Amino acid sequence: MxxxxxxxxxxxxxxxxxxxxxxxxxxxxxxxxxxxxxxxxxxxxxxxxxxxxxxxxxxxxxxxxxxxxxxxxxxxxxxxxxxxxxxxxxxxxxxxxxxxxxxxxxAFFQQRSAGDIMxxxxxxxxxxxxxxxxxxxxxxxxxxxxxxxxxxxxxxxxxxxxxxxxxxxxxxxxxxxxxxxxxxxxxxxxxxxxxxxxxxxxxxxxxxxxxxxxxxxxxxxxxxxxxxxxxxxxxxxxxxxxxxxxxxxxxxxxxxxxxxxxxxxxxxxxxxxxxxxxxxxxxxxxxxxxxxxxxxxxxxxxxxxxxxxxxxxxxxARPLFSESEYPETVEEIQAIHLRNLSFAYPGSSQLVLRDVNLRIRPGILGIVGKTGSGKTTLCHLLTRLYPVEGGMIYFNNHDINKLGLADLRSHIAYIPQEVQLFSDSIAHNIRLGKNDATIEEVETAARMAVIHDEIMAMPDGYETMIGEKGILLSGGQRQRIALARGLLLNRPIMIIDDSFSAVDMETENKVIENLAEYLRGRICILVSHRIAPLRSAREIIVLENGAIVGRGSHDELLLKNNFYGTICRRQQVERF
Amino acid sequence: MRSKFGYFEDDYVPRERDGKLISKIIAIAAPHWKWVTFGLILSFGVTAASLALPYLLRLGIDQYIVNEELANIERVSGITQLSFLFLIIMLAGFGAQFCQIIVLEWAGQNMMHSLRRKLFIHTLHLPISFFNVTPVGRIVTRVTNDIQNMHEMFTSVVVTGVNDFIRLGGILILLFWMNWRLACVVSLVYPFLVLSTVLFGRLARDVSRQIRTSLAGLNTFIQENVSGVSVLQLFGVQQDSMNKYHILGEDYCQLVLRQIRIFGTFMPLIEFLQSIALSLIIWYGGGEIIREHMTLGDLTAFISYIRLFFQPVRELSQKYSIVQSAMASAERIFHLMDQEKTDSTGIIPLHIDGKIEFQGVSFSYEKNHPVLRNLTFTVRPGETLAIVGATGAGKSTIINLIERFHAPDEGAILLDGVNLQQLSSEWLRKIIGFVPQDLFIIAGTIRENIVLDLEVSDEDLDGILDLSQMSSVVKNLPDGLQTRIGEGFDLSRGQQQLMSLARVLARNPKILILDEATANVDSETEMLIDQALENVMSQRTCILIAHRLSTIRRADWILVMERGKIVESGSHDGLMAEKGHYFRLQRLLNITE
The missing domain is CATH 1.20.1560.10 (ABC transporter type 1, transmembrane domain)
Structure with missing residues (x-):
């Protein structure tokens, strides 16, 4: 040493x-x-x-x-x-x-908390x-x-x-x-x-x-x-x-x-x-x-x-995986294939995903499952936040490991579960991945995420600083700002990881309505605890302990999948 | 104050004039005046000792060491005697200083303890609306760190400040007494000293304030970027944030370098002035010796005293920043103290039937977002009311109003015909038993959690446990009632509700309010809860926020709420016949359960 x-x-x-x-x-x-x-x-x-x-x-x-x-x-x-x-x-x-x-x-940040590094x-x-x-x-x-x-x-x-x-x-x-x-x-x-x-x-x-x-x-x-x-x-x-x-x-x-x-x-x-x-x-x-x-x-x-x-x-400390020396590039992604995808976190022997086989094509893929069933892990793997073995994830016909990291990610707009906003203006937060976006583009994205009106009601509109005294955003507002950020990127693949959990139902419905048009022709992976947004999904999978235990459309699952049926009814009770 | 990239200094308290602040601080110190006075007296002792030692040196030099009129033997014995005196004064000084530190620490600690205690109690009695808008962390900081800051000021500034002040005064008096002409000459340095200290104080304060802001901004930036690192990586904007970071880091570094320049000018300047004073002493003092106006011993003493004189000046800047931050803390503490407490006094009725009436009650937490709209209903004594409805329909708000955490915006809530606002809130909370949905556990055993502050005999407690069905839970625990919660052992959600029920039963309330847990409860515990509810509900007015069929069916009367309004009400059978909201809900629940 x-x-x-x-x-x-x-x-x-x-x-x-x-x-x-x-x-x-x-x-x-x-x-x-x-x-x-x-x-x-x-x-x-x-x-x-x-x-x-x-x-x-x-x-x-x-x-x-x-x-x-x-x-x-x-x-x-x-x-x-x-x-x-x-x-x-x-x-x-x-x-x-x-x-x-x-x-x-x-992997590094799981061992070292932000407080540690601070x-x-x-x-x-x-x-x-x-x-x-x-x-x-x-x-x-x-x-x-x-x-x-x-x-x-x-x-x-x-x-x-x-x-x-x-x-x-x-x-x-x-x-x-x-x-x-x-x-x-x-x-x-x-x-x-x-x-x-x-x-x-x-x-x-x-x-x-x-x-x-x-x-x-x-x-x-x-x-x-x-x-x-x-x-x-x-x-x-x-x-x-x-x-x-x-x-x-x-x-x-x-x-x-x-x-x-x-x-x-x-x-x-x-x-x-x-x-x-x-x-x-x-x-x-x-x-x-x-x-x-x-x-x-x-x-x-x-x-x-x-x-x-x-x-x-x-x-x-070094990143767990390094870029391949001659990265392949992928132009237009038509499909993502998961082949016998199994995964355990580094340093652990417990499988978080088991034998997942899936072909993801344009349209909405819904993912439901209990906490800890592997939904978020799947999203993380698709964005290559963790390394997987070769031969498990393919974008078109390219193994994910052979693609350049930056290139791969430039196709994906990922909206993670925990919203990360920065102490800066709201406009800046929405522009995060696209610095040169015009204010019109920002506003369009915000409208789609049904947050525009609320932003305009703030003292400085889009220039309102997050974190300023008095301007404490609610969880739902934060989630919608993060959504707007993802929408602005205009990328062919969208991964939405349970990002509406704090948004009230009425607003959520509006967001879903707005998204329908936007998502046409894109691949969208939508993890949700709520059933309502999944109705329009092309396919829904039910994860349990890392394995797919049910797949099909909303109506099919309602009939044949017990878990899906139960949560669906329970949510109707809550909303009736 | 706004800085780059959105960091805001959290100085939200309105500025109060320093004079007012100081008088408030003195008011805190007042009850401890005896100790403080004692400390001050000791302070004179400490100063006297530290000033006496150079004086003894002077005596030694003049009277014995250079006094050739005496025989050598006498000179040596004189020196020995003086040395002995020196030793005694030195020890006395040591003792006095030790005692002073202890005494003042004692006073300071007690002062801060009583302030902290007062602040904490005050905080507990603030209205719930205060807690709704103030983050927990901020309140905790007042009770802990801010008090700590004030304590720091007390020990390191007030105490040493007084010492220094007395010492400076003492030195000046001694100098003028020994040789006023030389003292006057040396005084030529003081205007420069005062001027540079004041100037420096201002510069140092400004720059350190800027540094604090800049550093806090930098830290916020790092904090956010580190915790959001995967977002940055996914969006591919690492370079962007690196660039910003460079700007922030560069700014900070420039400020720090400025601080170094300021300190780098001041510190050597003070030393320089000290040396100038030394030269003046040698030059003018030498002349005085030649003119036989003073002795060599005087000269030595002058040199020593000047050294002592300059010591506190050097530490000034440090103390200044302590005072600054303590003052800011004091301001925040007093701001919290000035928040008005809730008035818990009021009528205490002799007899209670338990009739609750809502008369046209409307309420909102924020303007234009009504949570309850014109609610009217009555719960008769001994009756059970179940409230059902979707999340956000306003069910919990009804409880908050009955508990008098908030007052209705419009309309009135009456208990046995008396407006709740006129009743003593302490008494009200005593007669209302509240079983919350969220957990409320104090660190301690199960027994402690059930009895809280009540005195309950073991026999009574057994009865309560049986009634609340808690006995079957306790039976299976390793240490029974003495099992400590939270240390490797946790109660399940359902068991927590049973414990809450036991807690409420121990208080034998006239009115029971239950906010049923929505989370899944295993069927065995569910049966226990049902049985316990049966026992608890008899003889009492009950309001249940219900989620389970078995609970709802127990009610005499059911309110169905939607968006702050009552949409249906009636008995179970009546509502079923109506085939409205309630009917649909029942069907859904039937399928689910």
């Missing part, structure tokens, strides 16, 4: 110069910063003399100002170059991730970006500054350095232990928080019944109880937090104390000058930060690495 760093290596190469200059800037900042205490020392020593020279002091103060200006400029440069680099890397990586994801097929493109990319930006800077800074400050301290007085640093291991160990405990407690608190969230969600979702049973008080007291547990754990968290935070400043102060006590003695004994003493304190301050930052930086890199591994997993 290739190392996860391979993914980001190209970016480091691409932006090498930028990074190089940035790192030089970081190192320069460190160097100049270390000079300031030296200047301070010289100034203090000068002042400690019997007749200090004002001019020297002034010169030193000016030097500090100039250095500060230089440092500020360099800081700006590294921030812009290195942090900018991390952001550019993030953007390019995200671009690559997104375009890769668009090539993956359904987390990847937000949290994980963020972690990588942090490691490559702040992580690089902070680690360089901490190491260089820490070492340099340490050297300067040793240069002033080695023993004093050892004594001053005595409390530091305590800080490192204490921070480590407490951070670990903090992490654990934080996990518990998070869990309780989602517990609380889940509870309120349940309560609000069943608010009607809570009111009907006068259960408001029961729920309130349960909420109170859960809230108290949450508070208690938060409080425990505060104990750790409340120790960790003052501890770090206390330990820094302890070092200061040791310097005062032992270093003061050294000045008295004239082993070091008063200037050395003050510079030493300045270096000590410089050292505190790297000590505290080390843990943070290590954590940053660890998280970045883990995130990078997760991202790599996505890049390793």
């Amino acid at each position: 290739m190392s996860e760093f391979q993914i980001i290596k190209p970016y480091f190469k691409k932006y090498f110069f930028r990074l190089f200059v940035g790192i030089i800037a970081v190192l320069s900042v460190d160097f100049f910063q270390l000079c300031i205490p030296r200047l301070l020392k010289t100034a203090v020593d000068e002042l400690g003399r019997l007749t200090p020279d004002n001019a020297i002091i002034l010169r030193l103060a000016l030097a500090i100002s100039l250095l500060a200006l230089l440092i500020a400029a360099l800081r700006f440069i590294w921030r812009f170059l290195i942090l900018g680099f991390s952001r550019l890397l993030e953007m390019e990586l995200r671009n690559r991730l997104f375009s890769h994801i668009l090539t993956l097929d359904r 987390a990847l493109s937000t949290n994980d990319l963020q972690a990588v970006q942090m490691a490559c930006g702040m992580g690089v800077v902070a680690s360089l800074d901490a190491i260089i500054m820490g070492l340099a400050a340490l050297c300067c301290m040793i240069y002033i007085h080695p023993t004093l350095t050892v004594i001053a640093l005595l409390p530091m291991p305590l800080l490192v160990i204490g921070a480590r232990l407490l951070t670990r405990r903090l992490g654990r407690l934080f996990g518990t608190v998070q869990e309780q928080f989602s517990n609380l969230t889940e509870f309120s969600r349940d309560a609000i979702a069943s608010i009607r019944l809570i009111k009907a049973y006068n259960q408001e008080d029961t729920y309130s007291s349960q909420f109170d109880k859960k809230g108290k547990i949450y508070v208690r754990n938060n409080f425990r968290l505060a104990f750790v937090h409340g120790t960790l935070f003052p501890l770090s400043s206390a330990i820094a102060n302890a070092s200061l104390l040791l310097v005062l006590w032992w270093g003061g003695r050294l000045v008295v004994d004239a082993e070091i000058s008063i200037g050395d003493f003050i510079a030493f304190i300045a270096y000590l301050y410089m050292l505190t930060w790297p000590m505290m930052a080390m843990g943070w930086v290590v954590n940053l890199f660890q998280r970045g690495k883990i995130s990078l591994q997760r991202i790599q997993e996505i890049f390793m």
Whole structure:
């Protein structure tokens, strides 16, 4: 397996110069910063003399100002170059991730939920970006500054350095232990928080019944109880937090104390000058930060690495099937043949379709069956969302596997069960597969789907943005917009997978009426839970456990198929 | 705010003036004033300790380390004494800071807990119409995340903010006290500091707001495209969405780079100002030392204090954004709090017969879409009414009106001659037993689900179980009544209805409303339900939304509804004789069952 760093290596190469200059800037900042205490020392020593020279002091103060200006400029440069680099890397990586994801097929998305991928493109990319930006800077800074400050301290007085640093291991160990405990407690608190969230969600979702049973008080007291547990754990968290935070400043102060006590003695004994003493304190301050930052930086890199591994997993994923090298093309599709079509989902041995033999010709083919009988799977196979073995599905006389994927799909308008609309204008949503469609074409499609009038009644008509406050489309409206989208494509094969389930009967009848003319000469596969739209079908098949258990016209099936007859009557009851 | 490709920031709450908002927030904190005051007192302690330490250093330098008038022995022992004092103050500071964090966390947690509780209870008492138009997720966010945001503000801004404020004040006082001339000179830096902070605050706020919007837009886009990826693939428009994506990603990246530039200017600028202050101290302070107006120790102390002074300034921008988001949360919380609760008070009649009358009732959820049209009927005490009709005929709405989830637009509903609107809704729901079609299960055992908040003895419960036929279900369960629902064990639809019946029986209501499950129920359970209904219905006024023949035939009176209107009504025999809708329905049901 290739190392996860391979993914980001190209970016480091691409932006090498930028990074190089940035790192030089970081190192320069460190160097100049270390000079300031030296200047301070010289100034203090000068002042400690019997007749200090004002001019020297002034010169030193000016030097500090100039250095500060230089440092500020360099800081700006590294921030812009290195942090900018991390952001550019993030953007390019995200671009690559997104375009890769668009090539993956359904099998992949069945293992990875959209939420999963979202987390990847937000949290994980963020972690990588942090490691490559702040992580690089902070680690360089901490190491260089820490070492340099340490050297300067040793240069002033080695023993004093050892004594001053005595409390530091305590800080490192204490921070480590407490951070670990903090992490654990934080996990518990998070869990309780989602517990609380889940509870309120349940309560609000069943608010009607809570009111009907006068259960408001029961729920309130349960909420109170859960809230108290949450508070208690938060409080425990505060104990750790409340120790960790003052501890770090206390330990820094302890070092200061040791310097005062032992270093003061050294000045008295004239082993070091008063200037050395003050510079030493300045270096000590410089050292505190790297000590505290080390843990943070290590954590940053660890998280970045883990995130990078997760991202790599996505890049390793490949579509299940690849295009044949010399795809055949098909001009006008007159018929689709299914020959002994059996199918099990990848990684499963259970057959979802068994021995389906079917010849689909222009006209409506109705498919009915219980949930899980294989209706949707059949639709998915026809659009090649999953691969099938050779010799099972033919378009005219071409095996589906030999056809180019894009070519095959350009013949099919598929309207899936779950409607997918995008946060954009309604017009854009209808135009999805045909960007250049005129507004007249869009309107015609919408009229056919019996949604035009409703769209016109919205504040901005076809330009109304879906998802805007107040404009919440009903399930039926969404389904009809998706239908219009499919109709607009004007393709010879239409697959409608139970797409009217939320449309009321009256409207549905109108849609069916409108479709009759449109569908003439086209192949239409109509999956439906309702019987009414199937009346005009040329043929209807009944699926059960993936096998065809009945086929014929509406009237034939009514007589000879038990399942069909039963649902038909049941629906009449509901509609009578 | 509208951005590219249709993302809208969900800031739907009307803006409230900050002053009003703050006074509301203070009102929440008020009951916890003791803890807050204690925390503030500790805050002085923490500040005093952190300022005392550099001062001790100064004393050490001036009085002992560079004081050549004293003998070396005295100087060393003086340093040791000072160090000891230093240690004590350091420990005291540590203790005070620890206590402060704990005390304020305690206060903050309790504050948020009571706010959360209040908000939750308030929400439960809001009218159903509120829930009809507000997505569940949004309400949940108020009770959880928004409160969390406010808590964050409390701990990381209010608390440290007060600390910082006291510290800044303390430092200024000390500086002027030590050497007012030098303090004045150093003050030359402050106008620049204030100016750049204010300017930066504004720039940073604007850019981070833009970034938030842009990022949310980007995330929505990714979310939609990932979940709709097969649609994109089927329609062959991947390239299209890739192009759009590039635009969004590029926009976001540009904004972030701008943020880097802003921060990249501000952070070094602050450090620069700090160094300038240092130079001023060395230059002017050096002069003061030469003029013998101050000592070397003073100079060191000045340097340390200036360092302490600049620390909070750097963290300012971060705090600013926390305050921003907390304020937005507070606004949303108070908006929810301002929603009017339903009034559950009203008349509580002493005696009840159970006569229900609908007098010309019309109702609609949305304007121009009437669901019930001029409905008039009467159910006499003890009588059973069955309502039949197609989906969408308005059957469930009748229940919603009787339960007083909504008020009729026109006409009136009377219980024993009293308008429902005048009755206490709490009392009303107590005397009405409602068996819903959808499940209502609380996490817990079957027993808990049946008794809910009632106190029921085991003997009484056994009686209820027998009457509701639930005992035969319970008998077959591994842990009987103590079986927990939902953890690897679920009741079937029919069993759920039996449990609902048991729940209703335990309350012994005067009026029973049953919304029969449409889903298939196995024949064994069906028999149990029939028996249970028989037991439940006697002695009560009943309204049944019926789907099964056996249930319908049980009724004294049948209403046939179509599109919000009564199209037929009468007894079973009478309606059969009419050979209308009901007759056809019966025939169909006969074939189906």
